[in-house]
Amino acid sequence: MPDKNVLLMVKNVSKEFPVKKNKLYAVSDVSFSVSRGETLGLVGESGCGKSTLAKMIAGSLPVSTGSITLDGVDYTGLSAREFRKFRRNIQMVFQDPLSSFSPRMRIGTYLCEPRINYDHISRQEAMEEAGVLLEKVGLPVEFLNRYPHELSGGQLQRVAIARAIAINPKLLICDEATGALDVSIQNVIAKLLVDLVEEKNIGCIFIGHDLALVRSVTQHIAIMYLGRIVEYLDSETLEEKCMHPYTRALLEAIFDVYCDQNEDIKLLTGEPPSPLVVHKGCPFAQRCERCRNECLENRPELAEAGPNHLVACFNPL
Amino acid sequence: MKIKTMSRYRKMVWIRFWIALGFAVLFVVFALFSNHLAPYDPLETHYDHMLEAPSGMFFFGTDQLGRDIFSRILYGGRTSLLIAFLVTAIVAVIGILIGTTAGFLGGVFDAVLMRICDVLLAFPGSIFTIAMVSFIGTGIPNLILAMSITSWTGFARISRSLVLSIKNNVFIEQARMGGASNWKILTVYIIPNVMPSLLVNIFQNIGSKLLTISGLSLLGLGSPPPTPEWGFMLSEGKNFMYQSPWMLGFPGLVILINVVVFNLLSDSIQELMNPKQNNW
Amino acid sequence: MSLLEIKNCTIRYQNGEPAVSNVSFNVEKGEIVSLVGESGSGKTTLIRAILGILPSGGKVTEGQIILDGTDILKLNDRQMEAVRGNNISMIFQDVGASMDPVKQVKSQYMESILVHERIPRDTCIERAVSMLKRMHLTDTERVMNAYPFELSGGMKQRVGIAMGMTAQPKLLLADEPTSALDVTIQAQVVHEIRELRDKYGATIILVTHNMGVASYLSDKIGVMQKSRMVEFGSRDEIIFHPKEQYTRDLMDAVPKIGGKRFAR
Numbered sequence: 110m111p112d113k114n115v116l117l118m119v120k121n122v123s124k125e126f127p128v129k130k131n132k133l134y135a136v137s138d139v140s141f142s143v144s145r146g147e148t149l150g151l152v153g154e155s156g157c158g159k160s161t162l163a164k165m166i167a168g169s170l171p172v173s174t175g176s177i178t179l180d181g182v183d184y185t186g187l188s189a190r191e192f193r194k195f196r197r198n199i200q201m202v203f204q205d206p207l208s209s210f211s212p213r214m215r216i217g218t219y220l221c222e223p224r225i226n227y228d229h230i231s232r233q234e235a236m237e238e239a240g241v242l243l244e245k246v247g248l249p250v251e252f253l254n255r256y257p258h259e260l261s262g263g264q265l266q267r268v269a270i271a272r273a274i275a276i277n278p279k280l281l282i283c284d285e286a287t288g289a290l291d292v293s294i295q296n297v298i299a300k301l302l303v304d305l306v307e308e309k310n311i312g313c314i315f316i317g318h319d320l321a322l323v324r325s326v327t328q329h330i331a332i333m334y335l336g337r338i339v340e341y342l343d344s345e346t347l348e349e350k351c352m353h354p355y356t357r358a359l360l361e362a363i364f365d366v367y368c369d370q371n372e373d374i375k376l377l378t379g380e381p382p383s384p385l386v387v388h389k390g391c392p393f394a395q396r397c398e399r400c401r402n403e404c405l406e407n408r409p410e411l412a413e414a415g416p417n418h419l420v421a422c423f424n425p426l
Numbered sequence: 427m428k429i430k431t432m433s434r435y436r437k438m439v440w441i442r443f444w445i446a447l448g449f450a451v452l453f454v455v456f457a458l459f460s461n462h463l464a465p466y467d468p469l470e471t472h473y474d475h476m477l478e479a480p481s482g483m484f485f486f487g488t489d490q491l492g493r494d495i496f497s498r499i500l501y502g503g504r505t506s507l508l509i510a511f512l513v514t515a516i517v518a519v520i521g522i523l524i525g526t527t528a529g530f531l532g533g534v535f536d537a538v539l540m541r542i543c544d545v546l547l548a549f550p551g552s553i554f555t556i557a558m559v560s561f562i563g564t565g566i567p568n569l570i571l572a573m574s575i576t577s578w579t580g581f582a583r584i585s586r587s588l589v590l591s592i593k594n595n596v597f598i599e600q601a602r603m604g605g606a607s608n609w610k611i612l613t614v615y616i617i618p619n620v621m622p623s624l625l626v627n628i629f630q631n632i633g634s635k636l637l638t639i640s641g642l643s644l645l646g647l648g649s650p651p652p653t654p655e656w657g658f659m660l661s662e663g664k665n666f667m668y669q670s671p672w673m674l675g676f677p678g679l680v681i682l683i684n685v686v687v688f689n690l691l692s693d694s695i696q697e698l699m700n701p702k703q704n705n706w
Numbered sequence: 707m708s709l710l711e712i713k714n715c716t717i718r719y720q721n722g723e724p725a726v727s728n729v730s731f732n733v734e735k736g737e738i739v740s741l742v743g744e745s746g747s748g749k750t751t752l753i754r755a756i757l758g759i760l761p762s763g764g765k766v767t768e769g770q771i772i773l774d775g776t777d778i779l780k781l782n783d784r785q786m787e788a789v790r791g792n793n794i795s796m797i798f799q800d801v802g803a804s805m806d807p808v809k810q811v812k813s814q815y816m817e818s819i820l821v822h823e824r825i826p827r828d829t830c831i832e833r834a835v836s837m838l839k840r841m842h843l844t845d846t847e848r849v850m851n852a853y854p855f856e857l858s859g860g861m862k863q864r865v866g867i868a869m870g871m872t873a874q875p876k877l878l879l880a881d882e883p884t885s886a887l888d889v890t891i892q893a894q895v896v897h898e899i900r901e902l903r904d905k906y907g908a909t910i911i912l913v914t915h916n917m918g919v920a921s922y923l924s925d926k927i928g929v930m931q932k933s934r935m936v937e938f939g940s941r942d943e944i945i946f947h948p949k950e951q952y953t954r955d956l957m958d959a960v961p962k963i964g965g966k967r968f969a970r
Contacts, residue, residue: 148969154888154889154890154891155859155888167603169599169602169603193605193607196602196603196605197605199603200603201599201600201603203596203599203600205596208595208596208597209596209597209600210597211597211601211615211618211619212619213618213619214614214615214618222601222604222605222606223603223604223605226604226605226606226607226610227604227605262745269600272600272604276604276605291744291745291915292744292915292917292956292959292960292961293744293955293956293959295959295961296959296961296968299968300968303968303969307970318888318889319889319961320889320963321960321961321962321963321965322961324961324963324967325961325965325966325967325968325969326967326968326969327969328969344967344969345967347963348963348964358890359889359890360963361893362889362890362892362893363889363918363963364893364896364916364918364919364921364922365918365921365962365963366917366918366921366945366957366960366962367921367945367946368918368921368922370921370922370923370941374893374896374897374900374922375893376893376894376897377890377893377894378894380858380860380861380891
């Protein structure tokens, strides 16, 4: 993924958690990059390590091995003090709108916080900016005096986005940011995000489990399975070009509104294996119908399969 | 503000709250202005009116020295309520500070503090207080000291567990991303969210402290003799229980009402602050 | 005669604005009917009313709910209890959360059977095992002896469906049964629900916000918006020839593979 405009570089990042005598491999050897103005989608089922990866990129969780650089600065080794200053460059929007708000803090105060903390501007100044921000995300200025429980989920998510962009971060991470919302609101938020990323020319990582939605807001998609990226490809041509059996399975698991009821569902049997066990072969082998002997013996590495297309499979589609 | 119909149950809770608060304020006012409200000096003896039953002259009767029980109860409120409020304030501030910090920082600090709490909690509270008082001597300052030392642990425990329950919330994570320092997270994000539950405990504590004080005075470990104090009045009254029950009855009734009022107050606060019932 | 008839049903919470207003529809035997709509549209309230488990303060203020010829709103608590056990079952969105975390699946399963029937232990276990097998939980031994936390979300959901189906209810109510699941597991559970109807003739009312799932499973679909049923009809009518603008908007809003993209 060579690009002169590269903003974020994630290189061979792994994360292990000690579990009793064992080790849980949450993320293993993940590498990718995000350019300015680009939105990368991270898709996978629960437990695939996408949220752990997001936390490491946001700096809330230290990496076990590997490096993450933003604008040429490797921030995995920064001291706590240095990192507090650096942190403004990466902001995050979470899934559950209500739990990202302190129940007893007014929307205005919530929006002012980052500017006051990082730039030490006066409260009054920050409040004026907060009003502008609210209008930018399409909410009335009166909301400054409201409490979180007085707003709907979609409105809260807009406020969370407004707060994230208040300090002009270089990278925005959305962890299932639209997952808890109704479909019509989902689209509004998705559109707002796309516009903001374009306008501010920032990088964005959009994490989700709904491949169809992620595809609609991103340029590239990385599919994760059991802590690894198994395929990386262009969003636009996702359906035609995807080569990994798991990506195909994810696509087939989506029920289309205009589907044929008489057509059988193509089922992926079983469930993802435990991340506590180290697999010799391909992590997907047990559930894969294209599995061969080779797949059980060796692990396929992510390899170039075309322009902007990487896939980790011995027997791709 | 949105106007919605308030449920009948909620209305009852509000009524209960206002009644309890009204009584609590009334008692405090009585105690504060006892020198203006009391008809007699609480220490003044009326030798011609000893052990007299309640009458228009002495509302609650007189004791074995002919002192007016009504005035003594008014003045006694000063001592009892003052001690209860002071102890609760001290205990709440120390306990909450230690508990929230321990819960928030975790690690060694948390472990050490909580073991200290464990040690203190291993002693039965009131017996420990009695032992302390008999060790350092009676008198109001000593009483306050002894009661504070033995009861801050409760607040520390509660506030610690409250902090632990919200520490891992997403909004704390987001506060960090917004550049908030540890101090700010503790004071702006955590404490306002745990305060309602703590407030309930604070009022409950006032009630229970009133009882402890009375108990200690009854045993002769409270305020020194001439000072009017509810528990001490009880202890005097028990010698004349059959001849003049008013000596025992009125102070006892006042203690009972006070404890009930503060418990009611804490109960209704708890219900009113429950965000799940925030539908008024 | 329809198995279930809902006639002009209005449901209110504490005499406020109706949560469900004047809704009518019929469910025939062996049908899958889906109720779709956004959150707060009243779809969950409606099926809770059918089971008689509205949260406190909720009440059916007008209309009738007729199951197999009896108006269940006229039944007393005891009669309703019997209906719940033998005629209607419900599967919740998060079965894991409605299970007792400190009891094995086996004892919870048996409890759910023994509440309604006095049968020997062995028969009880036999029935449970055969139901679990129908749900394609082949390792029944492990499942029965497991505590809820030892099972994955998809497995718990299947255990929940199995438990709901054991009494062979006339009507199965499913409240967002696949919403908490990953897409590949969702596909498996949808497959099981489909099989319940195709192989065992179950009648199912499904509440979901996933239009795709509703479209795949249903014979009829009811679209709800702000407490009203805006449209009710056969699956093909609703999906391919919706009459109401709201239904059309709802279909359009669903992200589709190969659909429109916001990103450039």
